[in-house]
Amino acid sequence: QVQLVESGGGLVQPGGSLRLSCAASGFTFSSYDMSWYRQAPGKQRELVAHITGIFGVTNYADSVKGRFTISRDNAKNTVYLQMNSLQPEDTAVYYCNRVPNDGAWGPGTQVTVSS
Helix, strand or coil, X not given: CCEEEEXXXXXXXXXXXXXXXXXXXXXXXXXXXXXXXXXXXXXCCEEEEEECCCCCCEEECCCCCCCEEEEEECCCCEEEEEECCCCHHXXXXXXXXXXXCCCCCCXXXXXXXXX
């Protein structure tokens, strides 16, 4: 059974940083690409960052490029999202998932950027 548990969210001031973690289990982690997504109130879930399974090639949404960094530790079955220079528009619930996924999602972690 696939399980994804996101953590590390919180309240941060504009310009601040957070590091999100996603602990995965129930599948061969290194065999899957992983992505971070976010969903702001009243908006659809959107892709934020993506990392391939073995070589760790990364891609980012234009809105976070240069500010966010996705990484993974295949030995720990964990994917990370380092978020710097956070802005109020980054406020959302952040989720991770494997690619492709079976429709199951973790609880997400709330990120609120506000002064």
